[in-house]
Amino acid sequence: MTSPQLTIDVWADVLCPWCYIGEHRLSTAVAQSPYADRIEVKMHTWQLDPNVPTQVTWIPEYRVKKFGVTPDQARAMEKDVAGQAAADGLSYVLDRPVRNTLDMLRLVHLGNEHGVGARYMAAMQAELFGGNPDAFGHDTLVRLGGKLGVPAAEIRDVLATDRYRDAVQADHAAAVALGARGVPFTVLGDRFALPGAAGLRQYTDAVARAWKQING
Template identity: 45%
Template structure:
């Protein structure tokens, strides 16, 4: 039987994406056929218009985006932080910095070429959401990539050129084609779509349904 394929569209600055990732991992830990699953990460930019090199505290960015005072933004993000904590994730959004994520996504593609796509995406999410790392800073990306095993010289060479930029844009175009207007977005076996950080039981049910009817992935 072919592996059960999970395609995930996500942005490395998305708090709901990290929660969704952890809930899926919990579901997989309870899934009877987890050893038959292949996970493929895909790029998505929540704000592709964010100017390269422009950095701003996340709370200020959100306040401008939703037209709300900082106190209200803090209350909103506080709820997300609590939900993350329930999944074992430590957010510190007071320290988070908004930045363009193109280079971070290019790094994720490079890491995937080394079989480290999942580890790299996880590291970037934790760096932005919990550690106040600036995810468009070249030296930061080199360090984070090296932490998960991506060769430093390859990261620097990639950052000095445009490698994987087309792959990032193709991921984003594919998201539009399948109707994913936000992230996280999960597609199981190219047939079962799930939008948002769904409960663990929802993921588990979808995995079992897809496993019982594996044909779509091969069509």
């Protein structure tokens, strides 16, 4: 890629379904831009729920406990999002695993060191929302990172330590300072902020507007 002339900063969590959908739409908008080779997407992290246990549970149970809804209501919430994911051509399994995402988010920062943070995030989301029961497993995370060129030894070192914990916290603080109250949160060219998962047209228009404002 040539030197970027537009940087797009994205804050997301692996567990967040709207991040999963929003990132896909943004990637599509960037790919369709005539300036795609001069646009860089930087991935930042935001842990939605630090209190999620480190033991794997399942999304219906998680929603019932977190939101105080009935199992039927939890499933209805999932079906609504699943419909939107399907419309975007994304896999979305209703009964999928849930676990604390701090390890995954720390690996996104490792991925950033290798220039593949956004792709690492997307790969982990695809594994999770695709329903892999071992989506949080260390072997899975090593496999996904390895496909992107991240050395297995570095991934295992991160998983065995607290490396990048401070970076996750710093990313969250930076987003809050910019006015974020949740994710996905997207900032284009340090000028335009898009809170929430926008539609493809909104992302496309925002990319074009940011490019014009910055590059004339």
